Amino acid sequence: MKNIISIIKYKFATKKIIGLGSPLLDIQAEVSQEFLQKYGLKLNNTFFAEEKHLQLYEELLQIPTHSHVPGGSALNTIRLARWMAQAQRDEVKFIGCVGMRDKFAKMLIESTNQDGITALFDEQQYPTGKCAVLLCNKDRCLIPLIGASAHLSKEFVDKHIEEVKTAAILFCEVYFLYPRAELTKYVFKVAQESNVNTCLSLSSVNAVSDRFNEILSILPYIDYLFGNEEEVGQFGKNFGCKGSLEQIMQKIAAFNKVGVRDRVVVCTQGHKPTLIASKNDFLNVIVETVDSSKIVDTNSAGDSFCGGFIAQLLNGPDLIKCAKAGNYSAAQTIQHEGSTIPKYQPDFK
Ligand code: ADP
Numbered sequence: 001m002k003n004i005i006s007i008i009k010y011k012f013a014t015k016k017i018i019g020l021g022s023p024l025l026d027i028q029a030e031v032s033q034e035f036l037q038k039y040g041l042k043l044n045n046t047f048f049a050e051e052k053h054l055q056l057y058e059e060l061l062q063i064p065t066h067s068h069v070p071g072g073s074a075l076n077t078i079r080l081a082r083w084m085a086q087a088q089r090d091e092v093k094f095i096g097c098v099g100m101r102d103k104f105a106k107m108l109i110e111s112t113n114q115d116g117i118t119a120l121f122d123e124q125q126y127p128t129g130k131c132a133v134l135l136c137n138k139d140r141c142l143i144p145l146i147g148a149s150a151h152l153s154k155e156f157v158d159k160h161i162e163e164v165k166t167a168a169i170l171f172c173e174v175y176f177l178y179p180r181a182e183l184t185k186y187v188f189k190v191a192q193e194s195n196v197n198t199c200l201s202l203s204s205v206n207a208v209s210d211r212f213n214e215i216l217s218i219l220p221y222i223d224y225l226f227g228n229e230e231e232v233g234q235f236g237k238n239f240g241c242k243g244s245l246e247q248i249m250q251k252i253a254a255f256n257k258v259g260v261r262d263r264v265v266v267c268t269q270g271h272k273p274t275l276i277a278s279k280n281d282f283l284n285v286i287v288e289t290v291d292s293s294k295i296v297d298t299n300s301a302g303d304s305f306c307g308g309f310i311a312q313l314l315n316g317p318d319l320i321k322c323a324k325a326g327n328y329s330a331a332q333t334i335q336h337e338g339s340t341i342p343k344y345q346p347d348f349k
């Protein structure tokens with residue numbers, strides 16, 4: 001797979017990464033049982049925000065120990081990629097949408113900038129996207145509000161389309177297809193025509209089945225597809241493919257493709273080996289053990305994996321090394337709570 005032809009086909013000229021997706025401000029705080037009851041919430045559940053939850057985000061900001069970080073699956077990946085590549089601010093950018101002149105937008109833009117990412121954020125008349133992460137003893141509850149992030153306009157994307165065309169890598173999440181499938185397809189088509197390495201992550205099992213037709217319509221423009229074993233398994237079901245993960249992945253890899261590169265499908269399996277398939281090849285990459293006493297939070301392990309993978313891809317498509325870089329960055333982030341960027345420099349060679 002690491003052959004001369006694929007290396008020549010790789011776009012070497014630039015080291016730029018561009019992300020596309022729903023930026024959300026993650027606001028985390030330790031709360032009481034009374035707080036949960038007040039908003040009708042239960043631990044270990046996700047509640048998509050309704051009208052009655054809107055005040056909750058304001059209230060969280062009043063809790064002295066609250067913290068906030070940029071979130072949203074694709075933005076997490078891009079933040080980790082920036083860290084792994086130790087890239088400059090002008091090399092790693094993210095296109096998304098926030099609310100117009102609301103304080104959460106300001107917080108999200110500032111914290112994204114602090115993580116070294118250029119935030120190319122459209123502004124629309126909706127509340128800024130956010131996700132409350134409520135902790136109560138060791139359990140948690142999530143309240144996402146997609147808000148403005150669903151309203152990225154084509155006009156804004158067109159204003160920044162040169163950023164897409166001149167990038168080495170484009171990365172997006174299936175979650176973004178819920179509101180913006182047509183726009184995503186347009187961006188992927190432009191990127192593929194400009195020989196950008198295009199990447200999509202499958203987001204969740206439900207997202208795969210809910211948005212299967214949209215995924216298939218974008219798939220011809222996708223060079224790298226990422227998912228965990230459940231998401232790839234769900235893809236197989238929707239595809240009518242009853243075989244093993246290897247067979248499903250190879251079927252996805254062989255699906256209609258435009259552009260100069262063959263498609264690569266990457267499937268993570270937690271602590272089990274990472275699987276990589278192309279039309280004619282299949283690889284297993286062992287995951288180094290992380291002592292279970294050191295594992296704090298595996299929630300965005302997959303996002304972090306993609307970040308390390310695409311950072312390494314900037315140096316060329318050595319797929320085994322890319323997967324090892326993905327496993328390295330995921331191993332770092334599962335050792336602390338949430339999707340915060342490590343304070344130390346990456347130690348991956
Ligand atoms: P997702 O978060 O999308 O479910 P996975 O659970 O497959 O993704 O995890 C992605 C990556 O995170 C794995 O490939 C591995 O590198 C790392 N990882 C996750 N769980 C563990 C674990 N228990 N031990 C070591 N690495 C892990």
Ligand code: MG
Binds near residue numbers: 228270301
């Ligand atoms: Mg998992």
Ligand code: MG
Binds near residue numbers: 204
């Ligand atoms: Mg995942």
